[in-house]
Amino acid sequence: MSDDDQELGITESKSHNTGEWYAEVVQKAGLADYGPDGMSGFIVTRPRAYGVWERLQGFLDAKFKDTGVQNAYFPLFIPESYLEREKEIVEGFDPEVAWVTEAGNTELDERLAVRPTSESIITPYISQWVRSHRDLPLRVNQWCSVVRWEATETKPFFRTKEFLWQEGHTAHATAEDAWEETMTRLDQYESVYEDLLAMPVLKGQKPDHDTFPGAETTTTVEALMPDGKSVQAGTSHHLGQSFAEAFDITFSDEDEEERTAHTTSWGLSWRALGALIMTHSDEQGLVLPPGVAPEQVVVVPIWQEDTKGDVLDYAEGVADDLDDAGVRVELDDRDERNPGFKFNEHELNGVPLRIEIGPHEVEDGELTLVHRPDGESIVEERDGVADTVRDHFDEIYAKLYAAAEETLDGEVREADDRAGILGTLGQHGGYVKTPWCGDEACEEPIKEPMAAEIVMVPFEEEDPLVDGDHGETCAICGEDAERTAYFAKSY
Amino acid sequence: MSDDDQELGITESKSHNTGEWYAEVVQKAGLADYGPDGMSGFIVTRPRAYGVWERLQGFLDAKFKDTGVQNAYFPLFIPESYLEREKEIVEGFDPEVAWVTEAGNTELDERLAVRPTSESIITPYISQWVRSHRDLPLRVNQWCSVVRWEATETKPFFRTKEFLWQEGHTAHATAEDAWEETMTRLDQYESVYEDLLAMPVLKGQKPDHDTFPGAETTTTVEALMPDGKSVQAGTSHHLGQSFAEAFDITFSDEDEEERTAHTTSWGLSWRALGALIMTHSDEQGLVLPPGVAPEQVVVVPIWQEDTKGDVLDYAEGVADDLDDAGVRVELDDRDERNPGFKFNEHELNGVPLRIEIGPHEVEDGELTLVHRPDGESIVEERDGVADTVRDHFDEIYAKLYAAAEETLDGEVREADDRAGILGTLGQHGGYVKTPWCGDEACEEPIKEPMAAEIVMVPFEEEDPLVDGDHGETCAICGEDAERTAYFAKSY
Numbered sequence: 001m002s003d004d005d006q007e008l009g010i011t012e013s014k015s016h017n018t019g020e021w022y023a024e025v026v027q028k029a030g031l032a033d034y035g036p037d038g039m040s041g042f043i044v045t046r047p048r049a050y051g052v053w054e055r056l057q058g059f060l061d062a063k064f065k066d067t068g069v070q071n072a073y074f075p076l077f078i079p080e081s082y083l084e085r086e087k088e089i090v091e092g093f094d095p096e097v098a099w100v101t102e103a104g105n106t107e108l109d110e111r112l113a114v115r116p117t118s119e120s121i122i123t124p125y126i127s128q129w130v131r132s133h134r135d136l137p138l139r140v141n142q143w144c145s146v147v148r149w150e151a152t153e154t155k156p157f158f159r160t161k162e163f164l165w166q167e168g169h170t171a172h173a174t175a176e177d178a179w180e181e182t183m184t185r186l187d188q189y190e191s192v193y194e195d196l197l198a199m200p201v202l203k204g205q206k207p208d209h210d211t212f213p214g215a216e217t218t219t220t221v222e223a224l225m226p227d228g229k230s231v232q233a234g235t236s237h238h239l240g241q242s243f244a245e246a247f248d249i250t251f252s253d254e255d256e257e258e259r260t261a262h263t264t265s266w267g268l269s270w271r272a273l274g275a276l277i278m279t280h281s282d283e284q285g286l287v288l289p290p291g292v293a294p295e296q297v298v299v300v301p302i303w304q305e306d307t308k309g310d311v312l313d314y315a316e317g318v319a320d321d322l323d324d325a326g327v328r329v330e331l332d333d334r335d336e337r338n339p340g341f342k343f344n345e346h347e348l349n350g351v352p353l354r355i356e357i358g359p360h361e362v363e364d365g366e367l368t369l370v371h372r373p374d375g376e377s378i379v380e381e382r383d384g385v386a387d388t389v390r391d392h393f394d395e396i397y398a399k400l401y402a403a404a405e406e407t408l409d410g411e412v413r414e415a416d417d418r419a420g421i422l423g424t425l426g427q428h429g430g431y432v433k434t435p436w437c438g439d440e441a442c443e444e445p446i447k448e449p450m451a452a453e454i455v456m457v458p459f460e461e462e463d464p465l466v467d468g469d470h471g472e473t474c475a476i477c478g479e480d481a482e483r484t485a486y487f488a489k490s491y
Numbered sequence: 492m493s494d495d496d497q498e499l500g501i502t503e504s505k506s507h508n509t510g511e512w513y514a515e516v517v518q519k520a521g522l523a524d525y526g527p528d529g530m531s532g533f534i535v536t537r538p539r540a541y542g543v544w545e546r547l548q549g550f551l552d553a554k555f556k557d558t559g560v561q562n563a564y565f566p567l568f569i570p571e572s573y574l575e576r577e578k579e580i581v582e583g584f585d586p587e588v589a590w591v592t593e594a595g596n597t598e599l600d601e602r603l604a605v606r607p608t609s610e611s612i613i614t615p616y617i618s619q620w621v622r623s624h625r626d627l628p629l630r631v632n633q634w635c636s637v638v639r640w641e642a643t644e645t646k647p648f649f650r651t652k653e654f655l656w657q658e659g660h661t662a663h664a665t666a667e668d669a670w671e672e673t674m675t676r677l678d679q680y681e682s683v684y685e686d687l688l689a690m691p692v693l694k695g696q697k698p699d700h701d702t703f704p705g706a707e708t709t710t711t712v713e714a715l716m717p718d719g720k721s722v723q724a725g726t727s728h729h730l731g732q733s734f735a736e737a738f739d740i741t742f743s744d745e746d747e748e749e750r751t752a753h754t755t756s757w758g759l760s761w762r763a764l765g766a767l768i769m770t771h772s773d774e775q776g777l778v779l780p781p782g783v784a785p786e787q788v789v790v791v792p793i794w795q796e797d798t799k800g801d802v803l804d805y806a807e808g809v810a811d812d813l814d815d816a817g818v819r820v821e822l823d824d825r826d827e828r829n830p831g832f833k834f835n836e837h838e839l840n841g842v843p844l845r846i847e848i849g850p851h852e853v854e855d856g857e858l859t860l861v862h863r864p865d866g867e868s869i870v871e872e873r874d875g876v877a878d879t880v881r882d883h884f885d886e887i888y889a890k891l892y893a894a895a896e897e898t899l900d901g902e903v904r905e906a907d908d909r910a911g912i913l914g915t916l917g918q919h920g921g922y923v924k925t926p927w928c929g930d931e932a933c934e935e936p937i938k939e940p941m942a943a944e945i946v947m948v949p950f951e952e953e954d955p956l957v958d959g960d961h962g963e964t965c966a967i968c969g970e971d972a973e974r975t976a977y978f979a980k981s982y
Contacts, residue, residue: 033616035566036573036615037570038603039568042566042568044566044616045565047561047563047631050562050563050564053564070541071538071541071542071545072535072536072537073535073544073636074535074536075533076636076653077530077533077653079527079528079529079530081529082527094596095595095596096595098568099592099593099594100589100590100591100592101592101593102589102590102592102602103588103590104587105586109529110529112529112530112589114567114591114605124527125535128524144636145564145567147567149595150595151595162567
């Protein structure tokens with residue numbers, strides 16, 4: 001058994017070697033495998049990770065549908081001429097594109113890009129479908145994979161050449177409607193993190209010099225990772241009229257005037273899985289909030305030969321009750337493993353709640369519940385087990401959220417000059433909040449030595465510096481500060 | 492209004508120009524658009540069609556999960572050397588492959604195939620994951636798109652270069668387990684058609700000379716189309732040990748012997764959407780069974796100025812009740828369209844049930860319900876509308892199923908010689924059932940002149956000819972008949 005026990009342990013330290021620890025959790029908890037030889041940068045998403053993705057998808061998709069979004073599916077390939085057309089407005093994804101050049105045993109006349117994102121193929125169709133103000137707002141979303149050929153080291157769910165995501169694309173009659181849409185989707189992304197994944201995020205916009213190509217405003221939710229770096233965890237873009245003009249999305253308005261639409265796009269990728277795994281997991285392995293855990297409860301019977309029958313019967317009854325109540329439960333009645341091995345294995349695999357049942361529990365009509373994040377052990381009545389378990393799910397979620405929130409709160413620091421920003425980032429990582437004139441040039445003196453950048457600027461209405469009339473000055477240039485900038489290293 | 496009315500009509504005849512009629516329904520009901528210039532063979536799946544696909548997916552995915560299948564996601568690309576490896580056992584998909592040859596601004600060392608199917612990349616991973624008999628059965632499934640570069644005319648959902656599907660891949664300890672798996676999936680495909688899509692299908696196996704490359708047995712569900720052709724509507728393959736041997740899937744068995752696994756694969760594509768649209772739709776447009784219709788009910792209020800307030804209030808109450816009960820309902824209270832236009836539009840779009848509400852209905856506390864497939868109109872009490880509507884869904888489903896079943900029953904004919912087979916197929920289309928010796932050579936005399944083939948052979952236990960000892964002789968060669976063959980033209 002000792003060999004097996006060893007296999008289950010995570011050997012790397014979360015705080016000291018975050019990257020190696022992450023890779024080990026991903027592998028040992030059976031979340032992903034690396035792609036085949038010759039395909040570095042690709043991963044195989046195994047059922048445990050895919051199961052989390054499906055739950056995230058279900059949560060977000062329901063919110064989309066409740067707010068007027070319809071799913072659709074557009075071709076995997078985009079003709080080169082379509083990408084070229086987009087270049088009228090944006091630099092585009094050219095250097096990262098994978099090209100299909102041969103098919104059906106012949107060379108193609110025109111190269112086809114494997115989609116890196118789908119604005120350039122979706123927008124021309126939206127243009128065909130929109131005729132009148134009655135066709136607006138028009139909202140489509142697709143769940144798919146995209147390919148971006150980045151030549152960096154693979155990090156499952158964070159940096160992969162192919163990734164799963166959703167991309168939403170909408171058209172509206174007015175700039176206000178498009179802005180409202182942009183914020184609706186950002187709020188939904190915030191909710192995925194906070195309400196489902198138990199992760200607090202910072203919400204705001206990217207500085208104007210770092211928006212999505214062609215966008216008027218890029219809004220973002222940013223999540224803090226345990227190595228002190230920020231992850232751009234979901235973005236929602238107010239595209240203004242740039243795409244609508246390039247692709248000719250016009251509509252006849254109520255007054256019969258022909259007007260140009262305003263568009264948005266917004267995406268959230270499986271990077272959310274990476275951020276989730278990194279945030280809560282520990283040196284026993286994966287930690288998942290109950291809402292997304294493929295297995296929410298494992299029931300582990302603990303018996304001697306003379307108590308086996310009673311203990312197993314009791315454990316089966318408990319598992320059946322939970323299953324009937326819609327809880328995702330596994331009864332681990334394997335003969336060939338001892339309870340200690342099972343505890344370790346289910347901890348590694350991120351099962352949020354363990355129910356231990358031995359002869360004492362049977363005798364007393366009780367259950368011993370153990371929380372995954374902290375090992376807290378609580379004895380509860382057997383009766384009403386489904387309700388009890390749901391209460392414990394809430395407690396586990398609350399524990400995870402509180403711990404992540406405490407970490408985040410402690411990792412937002414202030415500084416008001418260059419040395420302070422660099423010193424704080426260098427010593428602690430995390431976010432440094434500072435007054436900023438709004439000029440891209442004032443990001444450079446931080447970016448150049450530290451590879452940290454302005455990852456987020458709070459929205460105007462939440463930024464006390466917006467009136468610019470309170471005497472605060474930019475931490476870099478000393479001119480009047482117009483916005484608050486959050487500097488951080490990022491993924 | 493007359494212009495608009497014209498736009499809504501289907502001009503082609505279902506029985507005389509089935510192909511043109513189908514293309515017109517797909518376009519006018521907003522199901523799909525053709526791909527961009529330079530990408531013939533690709534389609535854009537619009538929300539109405541994608542919504543049907545999502546419901547089919549939900550239905551089938553739940554069945555998969557109830558029977559031990561887990562979803563996963565494998566890379567979009569397959570290195571050429573992996574496809575080559577597969578060639579040890581099968582001829583493969585080479586002529587239909589789309590190749591990525593350039594990416595990230597450089598030429599790749601090895602060409603990457605855009606997956607035409609994923610056996611060659613999934614099986615090596617299954618091989619890694621399977622060590623012991625305790626790891627079996629192992630079942631993974633992915634919902635994804637695949638690309639096969641066929642140079643035929645595009646027919647949305649039937650013939651497209653990229654299509655959506657699911658592909659399941661499993662490994663088992665014994666041939667019996669693999670066969671049971673093969674049949675479980677085939678039965679689930681049958682259930683999708685019969686229970687969800689209201690389409691009876693024929694179930695059986697492909698003749699041995701027409702199995703999936705590398706398969707021991709290919710089982711199929713076949714659906715009859717209105718032009719008398721058969722559609723292979725879902726296939727489940729018992730792969731025997733060929734893939735397991737080529738990719739080295741071995742396991743240590745209970746007796747500690749190392750054994751080779753037995754594998755299966757099974758897939759169902761969006762061709763199911765095509766078959767669904769073709770089967771039930773008519774010259775008013777799309778017809779959908781309530782279970783998959785994105786909009787199940789449309790409430791159309793019919794008012795004059797003096798009754799508008801009362802009628803609209805009543806209609807809103809009805810729509811709210813249905814919405815609260817989880818029915819997918821739309822209240823069509825547009826001012827700018829008259830009821831006749833609305834009726835036509837919702838018929839075109841395949842809404843299964845229309846509720847008409849005018850002043851009489853308000854006065855009498857009633858509702859007028861109209862079934863989409865046949866226009867039957869029934870007056871019902873307003874109270875208990877949700878239950879009433881569900882009863883009508885059942886009736887509509889039953890009508891659709893009965894009509895399709897009657898058609899299918901009438902299109903299975905018998906013949907016992909070559910002239911009879913050719914004559915029957917030529918005159919009627921449909922299926923011709925005939926005694927067959929089992930030899931591929933006896934398919935040629937039908938296939939060559941008629942482009943019809945053996946699309947299905949009933950399973951042994953359902954085929955009275957299997958004992959071969961009853962005096963029946965092969966319709967072509969006159970030798971002893973061993974099986975019953977179903978000849979048909981096919982998609």
